[in-house]
Amino acid sequence: MEQIAVTISKDGQVTLHVQGVKGMGCADLTADLIAALGGQITQQTWTMEAYEQPTEAATWNPSRSLPACGEGQGWGQQKEHEDA
Amino acid sequence: MSHYTTLPTQIVDDLGLLQALADLGFTSRKVETHAEPQPLYGYHGDERPERAHVIIRRAHVGPASNDIGFVRGDDGTFQAIISEYDQLRYTNDWLNRLTQRYAYHVTLAELAQQGFTLAEETDRAGTIHLTLRRA
Numbered sequence: 001m002e003q004i005a006v007t008i009s010k011d012g013q014v015t016l017h018v019q020g021v022k023g024m025g026c027a028d029l030t031a032d033l034i035a036a037l038g039g040q041i042t043q044q045t046w047t048m049e050a051y052e053q054p055t056e057a058a059t060w061n062p063s064r065s066l067p068a069c070g071e072g073q074g075w076g077q078q079k080e081h082e083d084a
Numbered sequence: 085m086s087h088y089t090t091l092p093t094q095i096v097d098d099l100g101l102l103q104a105l106a107d108l109g110f111t112s113r114k115v116e117t118h119a120e121p122q123p124l125y126g127y128h129g130d131e132r133p134e135r136a137h138v139i140i141r142r143a144h145v146g147p148a149s150n151d152i153g154f155v156r157g158d159d160g161t162f163q164a165i166i167s168e169y170d171q172l173r174y175t176n177d178w179l180n181r182l183t184q185r186y187a188y189h190v191t192l193a194e195l196a197q198q199g200f201t202l203a204e205e206t207d208r209a210g211t212i213h214l215t216l217r218r219a
Contacts, residue, residue, distance in 0.1 A: 001217055001218075001219065002200075002217065002218040002219075003203075003215065003216070003217050003218075004195060004200060004215075004216045004217075005213070005214070005215050005216075006191050006212075006213070006214040006215075006216065007211060007212070007213055007214075008093075008184050008187045008188055008191070008211065008212040008214070009184070009210075009211050010180055010181075010184060010210045010211060011092075011180045011183065011184070012092065012093035012180060012183030012184045012186070012187050013090065013091070013092050013093065014090070014091055014092075014093055014187050014191070015088060015089070015090045016088065016089045016090075017086060017087075017088050018086055018087050018088075018089075019086040020086070029198055030089060032194050032197065032198075033190065033191060033194035033195060034089065034091065035096070036096060036097050036100065036190040036193075036194050037091055037093045037094065037096075037187060037190060037191075038091070038092070038093060038094025038095070038096055038161055039091070039094075040091055040092060040094060041089055041090070041091045042090050042091055042092065043088070043089070043090040044087065044088065044089045044090070045087060045088040046086075046087045046088075047086050047087065047088075
């Protein structure tokens with residue numbers, strides 16, 4: 001089951017939590033929505049669900065290109081796990 | 085793998101803006117939309133220097149009010165034009181509510197395009213929580 005949890009604060013700040021989307025799709029999935037919200041991402045965090053620990057999260061620098069969402073596909077956080 | 089994305093909302097979509105205005109009582113018959121920005125008028129009927137693409141005429145805003153406008157800037161985002169007098173009633177809180185309603189509508193519309201349907205919606209202390217799922 002693919003799920004997106006959305007929180008919209010009183011001042012319109014939006015947090016999207018995309019879960020269960022495999023393969024290349026998860027960044028594409030929210031691209032149009034992010035554009036419709038103005039596109040000014042302030043924070044993006046990727047988690048490995050297998051660990052289910054928020055401390056495994058790493059903050060992604062929005063100035064870098066979007067990583068793919070598929071398991072094991074290239075991004076620095078994967079490397080951090082391997083190093084750990 | 086899952087991911088979180090956080091961003092402030094900027095109003096860029098005119099349909100979403102109209103839906104948000106309707107939620108706050110300005111239904112479509114009270115709101116003008118223009119491809120080219122049109123002048124705003126003051127409470128005396130005087131033409132003001134400001135122009136806007138989306139306009140609520142003063143008769144709908146309140147007694148002794150000026151027109152309220154939303155002008156699309158070069159960056160594609162809409163900025164509100166509200167006179168100092170009308171800011172007593174149409175405050176930052178009002179603009180925040182408008183922004184929140186805008187975010188709500190564009191979220192449901194854009195994720196519906198991706199095949200997601202709304203499974204749960206709650207409002208806790210003014211914060212909207214939505215859960216959307218796709219089989």
